[in-house]
Amino acid sequence: MTETVLETVGLTKEFDGFVAVNDVDLELTQGEFRGLIGPNGAGKTTVFNLISGLAEPSSGSVRFNGKEITGLDPHEITSRGMALSFQITSIFPELTVRENVLGALHSGEALSNLLSRYGTDETKLDRVDGLLAQVDLDVHVEKQAGELSHGDRKVLELALALANDPDLLLLDEPTAGLSASETDTIKRLLAELRGTVTIILIEHDVDLVMELVERITVLHNGQVLAEGTPDQIQADERVRKIYFRRDH
Amino acid sequence: MPTGEQILIAVLNGVTWGLIIALIALGLNLIFGLLKVVNLAHGSLYMLGAVGGWFVIGATGSFLVAAVVAPLAVGFLGMVIERVALRPIEEDIPTTLIATFALLIVLDQIGLLVFGPGTRSVSAPIQGSVTLAGITYPLYRLSVAVVSLGLMGALYLFLHRTRYGMWMRGVRQDLEMASALGIPRSQVYVVTFGLGAGLAALAGVLLSPIVGVNHLMGLDILAVAFIVVIVGGLGSLKGVLVASLVYALVENIGTLYITTVDARVLTLSLMIAFVIVRPDGLFEEGLG
Amino acid sequence: MWSLHTPVGTVTLNRAVLLVLFVIALLWPVIGVGDFLLFLGALFLAFGLYGASFDLLYGYTGLLSFGHSVFFGVGAYAATFALMDYGQGAFVGLLVAFLATILIAVGLGLIAVRVKSHGFVIVTILIALIAQRLAETYSGITGGTDGIIVSVPDIWIPLLGEYSVFDPTFRYYFTLGVVLVSLFLMYRLVISPVGLVFRMIRENEQRARMLGYNVTAYKLIAFVASGAFAGIAGALATYINGFINASRFSLIVAGDPVIYTMLGGRSTIVGAVIGAVLIEGAGNYVSQVTDAYQLIVGLLLLVMVVVEPEGLIGLWNRLQRRVKRRVRDSTPTPEVTTDD
Numbered sequence: 009m010t011e012t013v014l015e016t017v018g019l020t021k022e023f024d025g026f027v028a029v030n031d032v033d034l035e036l037t038q039g040e041f042r043g044l045i046g047p048n049g050a051g052k053t054t055v056f057n058l059i060s061g062l063a064e065p066s067s068g069s070v071r072f073n074g075k076e077i078t079g080l081d082p083h084e085i086t087s088r089g090m091a092l093s094f095q096i097t098s099i100f101p102e103l104t105v106r107e108n109v110l111g112a113l114h115s116g117e118a119l120s121n122l123l124s125r126y127g128t129d130e131t132k133l134d135r136v137d138g139l140l141a142q143v144d145l146d147v148h149v150e151k152q153a154g155e156l157s158h159g160d161r162k163v164l165e166l167a168l169a170l171a172n173d174p175d176l177l178l179l180d181e182p183t184a185g186l187s188a189s190e191t192d193t194i195k196r197l198l199a200e201l202r203g204t205v206t207i208i209l210i211e212h213d214v215d216l217v218m219e220l221v222e223r224i225t226v227l228h229n230g231q232v233l234a235e236g237t238p239d240q241i242q243a244d245e246r247v248r249k250i251y252f253r254r255d256h
Numbered sequence: 257m258p259t260g261e262q263i264l265i266a267v268l269n270g271v272t273w274g275l276i277i278a279l280i281a282l283g284l285n286l287i288f289g290l291l292k293v294v295n296l297a298h299g300s301l302y303m304l305g306a307v308g309g310w311f312v313i314g315a316t317g318s319f320l321v322a323a324v325v326a327p328l329a330v331g332f333l334g335m336v337i338e339r340v341a342l343r344p345i346e347e348d349i350p351t352t353l354i355a356t357f358a359l360l361i362v363l364d365q366i367g368l369l370v371f372g373p374g375t376r377s378v379s380a381p382i383q384g385s386v387t388l389a390g391i392t393y394p395l396y397r398l399s400v401a402v403v404s405l406g407l408m409g410a411l412y413l414f415l416h417r418t419r420y421g422m423w424m425r426g427v428r429q430d431l432e433m434a435s436a437l438g439i440p441r442s443q444v445y446v447v448t449f450g451l452g453a454g455l456a457a458l459a460g461v462l463l464s465p466i467v468g469v470n471h472l473m474g475l476d477i478l479a480v481a482f483i484v485v486i487v488g489g490l491g492s493l494k495g496v497l498v499a500s501l502v503y504a505l506v507e508n509i510g511t512l513y514i515t516t517v518d519a520r521v522l523t524l525s526l527m528i529a530f531v532i533v534r535p536d537g538l539f540e541e542g543l544g
Numbered sequence: 545m546w547s548l549h550t551p552v553g554t555v556t557l558n559r560a561v562l563l564v565l566f567v568i569a570l571l572w573p574v575i576g577v578g579d580f581l582l583f584l585g586a587l588f589l590a591f592g593l594y595g596a597s598f599d600l601l602y603g604y605t606g607l608l609s610f611g612h613s614v615f616f617g618v619g620a621y622a623a624t625f626a627l628m629d630y631g632q633g634a635f636v637g638l639l640v641a642f643l644a645t646i647l648i649a650v651g652l653g654l655i656a657v658r659v660k661s662h663g664f665v666i667v668t669i670l671i672a673l674i675a676q677r678l679a680e681t682y683s684g685i686t687g688g689t690d691g692i693i694v695s696v697p698d699i700w701i702p703l704l705g706e707y708s709v710f711d712p713t714f715r716y717y718f719t720l721g722v723v724l725v726s727l728f729l730m731y732r733l734v735i736s737p738v739g740l741v742f743r744m745i746r747e748n749e750q751r752a753r754m755l756g757y758n759v760t761a762y763k764l765i766a767f768v769a770s771g772a773f774a775g776i777a778g779a780l781a782t783y784i785n786g787f788i789n790a791s792r793f794s795l796i797v798a799g800d801p802v803i804y805t806m807l808g809g810r811s812t813i814v815g816a817v818i819g820a821v822l823i824e825g826a827g828n829y830v831s832q833v834t835d836a837y838q839l840i841v842g843l844l845l846l847v848m849v850v851v852e853p854e855g856l857i858g859l860w861n862r863l864q865r866r867v868k869r870r871v872r873d874s875t876p877t878p879e880v881t882t883d884d
Contacts, residue, residue, distance in 0.1 A: 060754070062754075081758075082753055082754055083753045083754070083756050083757055083758050083759065084758075086753075086754055086755060086756040087756030087757075091755075092754050094751075094754075098748060098750065098751040098754075099748065099751065100743070100744050100747035100748050100751065100752075101747060101748075102743075102746075102747055103740075103743060103744070103747060107740060107743075110740065111740050111741065111743075111744045111752075111755070112755050114737045114740065114741065117737075118736075118737035118738050118740070118741050118757075119737075119738060121736065121737045121738075122733075122736050122737075122738055123732070123736065124736060124737065125735045125736065126735065126736060126737040126739065126740045168751070168755065171755075172755075172756070288662070292662075294662045294665055294666060296610070296665075296669060341846060341850055344850050345849065345850055345853065348853065349662070350602075350606070350608050351849050351853050353608055353662070353665055354608070354802060354806060354845065354849045355846055355849050355850060357610060357799060357802065357845075358842050358843070358845035358846035358849065359842075359846060360795075360842075361796070361799060361838060361839075361841065361842030361845070362839060362842035362843055362846060365836065365838045365839035365842060366839065369835070369836060369839065475673060475676075475795060476673075478669070478673065479669075479670055479673035479674065479677075482666045482669065482670050483670055485666065486659065486663055486666055486667065486670075490662065490663060517677075517681045520677075521674070521677075521678065524670075524674055528655060528670075531655060531659060531667070532654070532655055532658070535658045535659045535663070
């Protein structure tokens with residue numbers, strides 16, 4: 009049984025007469041790994057913002073797990089099971105690595121545990137330490153997040169997004185600015201995630217996307233130019249014209 | 257019911273008062289726009305201007321000399337403050353706020369030590385009044401309004417026509433780009449703070465014949481300057497001018513119907529109600 | 545880190561120092577310091593609570609407020625009215641102070657936490673300035689600068705009987721008790737999951753929001769909790785002084801907890817208490833010698849934030865590291881040392 013996790017209908021965003029995203033329809037089924045690519049200025053990050061509630065669409069709608077989420081605040085959307093990882097690394101630098109993930113895990117129930125100490129719940133600690141082991145950060149648990157290397161910070165960012173077992177993972181260029189070996193680490197982690205969670209991967213690096221995902225949506229000038237399997241996309245003349253000719 | 261004449265006087269008072277507030281708040285918002293520092297000592301610089309002016313008038317007998325010397329001295333003090341106290345911590349915005357708060361205490365206490373408690377009056381350099389539309393209005397107040405307008409025009413020209421002004425607008429719009437173009441950021445910061453401080457001090461000198469001189473006068477003006485900055489929009493120069501005029505007009509017309517204190521509280525409440533509805537103020541950052 | 549392993553646990557130097565300070569606070573009346581120092585001790589503890597409540601907001605949540613005097617003042621006046629106008633006892637007075645401050649903090653917080661970026665600071669200082677003006681203007685209610693004499697009825701303590709607040713030793717222990725309970729509650733809050741969210745907001749507000757936290761609501765919680773304890777501190781200070789006036793709302797009073805916290809070290813809770821005792825203790829002597837006391841405090845704060853923003857605790861930690869390094873360097877051990 010395949011259920012639709014995310015559906016956008018006619019998603020459009022205008023800024024002062026400039027149409028950044030134009031009538032975008034997306035549909036993701038459970039467990040799907042979708043790549044969202046397109047040249048600079050194609051509207052990838054704007055789509056990311058519209059889905060996560062960071063920006064409000066001019067028209068069109070977003071449905072998540074069968075419910076309308078258009079116009080909700082970002083924290084309302086993310087607390088319904090959507091998780092994000094940002095292009096610019098966004099972690100809590102003066103908290104320890106463990107506290108970072110613990111904080112991500114608490115969302116939604118922090119208030120009801122007002123009388124407890126954070127970090128004493130064994131099941132939660134196991135979950136946090138398990139997750140950190142999974143992403144190879146277990147040697148750094150007590151370190152301040154700000155002291156991590158750039159690559160490890162990106163991994164931590166990913167761990168924050170994974171902490172709450174999200175239904176949908178939105179990743180905006182998770183390998184931006186990383187070295188080749190750091191990119192490989194992220195790639196390996198993403199490959200492990202394939203099938204366990206629905207993912208939208210926004211990427212500039214087309215090769216990375218081709219290797220990882222099952223389906224690709226190509227954005228161009230804010231519109232969906234093509235959609236299909238990596239092979240279909242690679243063979244698509246229109247995509248080749250705007251994309252592969254220039255970069256590859 | 258107030259008469260037409262009373263209303264006209266209230267409007268004139270409101271405009272004059274609004275322009276002066278704008279002069280002070282413009283410096284505050286200019287500093288915020290560039291340095292991201294909320295200068296809590298801005299009212300104290302205004303007070304120092306008035307106090308300094310009072311001493312200069314005492315020594316030279318000339319209001320004009322005071323209006324030149326006091327703002328220059330306070331402007332220089334502002335540059336020293338930026339260089340010595342704010343520069344080392346400019347990366348850490350909350351700490352700069354605490355530093356400017358400490359400056360507020362220090363400057364107000366210096367004001368108290370050199371000037372003493374109590375209010376002293378300053379006689380206006382321009383006596384006499386004008387009669388128009390059936391009312392007589394002090395000539396000095398009209399002059400203050402005109403001078404304030406002129407200063408704002410000069411500020412506009414400074415920002416748009418001079419090298420430093422262009423630099424300031426550049427740093428404000430895109431710090432990285434400005435640095436890449438070789439604009440001396442630190443120098444621009446020093447000049448901006450000095451300019452803001454000087455403007456506040458000049459407003460202090462100009463207002464001293466109207467409100468008198470007192471070592472606590474900075475606190476009153478600080479509240480007003482902040483509310484117009486919040487209502488006008490943090491960093492927006494256009495917004496500050498509009499909000500200042502609205503604030504002063506509402507308060508002055510209000511005093512025709514209710515007591516002065518109640519009018520002030522009412523105006524502040526209205527402004528705060530506005531902030532609740534529009535937390536970002538009239539205009540978001542943009543250089544008018 | 546210097547530490548001593550004992551059968552009951554590890555004693556680090558920091559813990560040892562805290563323990564010594566705690567014992568001094570506990571034994572203060574017993575070591576025969578005299579009535580005046582007992583009075584000052586109680587007063588400084590109340591100020592310490594005031595500082596710690598500010599630290600909860602600034603040190604943990606990253607919200608810098610220059611309007612804390614409003615809570616201190618509202619708490620003080622609420623307790624005063626409960627005692628003087630409604631004949632209530634001291635404990636009810638504290639409760640009224642607590643609840644009244646919560647009410648005010650919710651109202652003001654709804655404005656302050658919604659304004660973007662540094663708007664919060666500006667709104668809090670505005671609130672302080674307006675409150676000061678109102679308190680001076682409506683002197684019929686507040687007593688203006690002349691103030692109101694507050695007589696606190698005898699306090700009945702379960703199992704121990706009734707005591708007068710004019711008894712310096714009782715007054716001291718009563719204050720110490722209330723302050724310790726308040727500090728403990730604040731400590732529990734900062735180590736709870738909610739406290740972790742506070743620190744997340746301080747570190748990266750946007751990220752906390754995108755992890756599903758209603759950041760505005762948590763800021764409001766921090767604002768209100770912090771305000772409520774400042775209200776208790778205000779009520780305590782009034783009981784100890786037996787007097788209250790409108791200057792409780794002044795901007796100088798708003799700056800006090802900032803100074804305590806910056807001096808003692810932020811996000812430590814106890815740092816602000818140490819800062820309060822040092823500043824007020826020094827102030828008590830300095831202000832007898834010179835009129836420029838506030839000037840000195842202002843300069844101290846300025847130098848402090850420019851030179852050592854982490855306060856005395858920051859200096860202390862740095863000193864410890866340096867000593868540790870020197871000890872290590874002078875000890876000829878073959879093991880590899882790595883710098884932290």
